[in-house]
Amino acid sequence: MKNMNSEFIISSRRKDANKNAAKILEAAKKIFALKGYETTIEEVALEAQVGVGTVYRRFNNKHQLANAVAYEVISEIYEEQEDILKSNQSTVEKFKKAFACYAKITAKYGEIHPMIVDLLVTERGEEEFKASFLTGLKNLYAEIITNGQNENIFRQGDPRLYEIFLQNMINPQMVKKISEIIPLEETPGFLADLALNGLLKKK
Numbered sequence: 001m002k003n004m005n006s007e008f009i010i011s012s013r014r015k016d017a018n019k020n021a022a023k024i025l026e027a028a029k030k031i032f033a034l035k036g037y038e039t040t041i042e043e044v045a046l047e048a049q050v051g052v053g054t055v056y057r058r059f060n061n062k063h064q065l066a067n068a069v070a071y072e073v074i075s076e077i078y079e080e081q082e083d084i085l086k087s088n089q090s091t092v093e094k095f096k097k098a099f100a101c102y103a104k105i106t107a108k109y110g111e112i113h114p115m116i117v118d119l120l121v122t123e124r125g126e127e128e129f130k131a132s133f134l135t136g137l138k139n140l141y142a143e144i145i146t147n148g149q150n151e152n153i154f155r156q157g158d159p160r161l162y163e164i165f166l167q168n169m170i171n172p173q174m175v176k177k178i179s180e181i182i183p184l185e186e187t188p189g190f191l192a193d194l195a196l197n198g199l200l201k202k203k
Contacts, residue, residue: 021058023048028069029109036111037066037118067126070116073109074129077101078136085140091148092196098140099170099192106185113184120172133172141166145199154199162199169195 027048031039041062045052059065081098089097105113119125120133145162148154155162168174170191179187 020048020050020054023050024055024058024065025068025072028065029072029112032066032069032112032115033110036115037062037124039066041065063124064126066115066124067119067129069112070119070125071129071132073105073112073116074133074136077105081140085143091144091151091153092200094147095144095196096189096192098144099188102188103185106183114179117172117176117179117184121176137170138163138167148199153201155201165198166195169198 024044028039028044031043031047035043039062041055041059042052044065045055048055055065059068080101084094084097084101087094102113105116120130141163142159145154145159145166149156149159170188174191175184175187178190182190
């Protein structure tokens with residue numbers, strides 16, 4: 001016969017663990033937004049009002065915590081982009097607004113934006129996070145290109161050709177290099193305008 005009391009204790013521990021994980025992530029977003037990758041586990045623990053050991057039980061190191069924070073922020077961006085793609089705006093407007101979402105990371109999350117770019121182009125970024133980000137971009141490109149061709153405003157041809165074009169035109173490495181010349185928050189819009197010039201049909 002099962003020990004119901006033990007099951008209740010285990011269930012409660014899981015709930016507490018999940019609550020702690022949520023508290024830690026929220027605290028981490030706040031501190032990483034201010035200090036970027038210079039953030040320490042101790043600072044996050046203090047902000048979350050948990051022990052340092054509690055943070056380490058959920059995240060092995062700062063590297064893993066930074067990737068978790070980046071994933072949370074990018075997931076939020078993807079949800080916003082999905083809403084944009086479902087709207088009744090023109091494909092050109094959808095394209096511009098979808099990429100403007102990345103620019104808003106700076107306003108909302110400060111130093112997390114350059115941290116995300118850094119994670120995407122260096123070994124600090126976990127492969128799972130990089131793959132998730134690139135898959136999200138590819139899906140975004142595919143839908144926008146298909147819509148633009150259906151509206152007869154984008155060049156016709158195999159959509160995969162234009163996906164490759166966008167993947168090379170708008171990618172983390174490109175963002176990193178251009179953000180060394182112009183502010184990071186202006187980089188997505190700059191690249192989106194350049195990419196649109198390559199996609200739009202010539203009149």
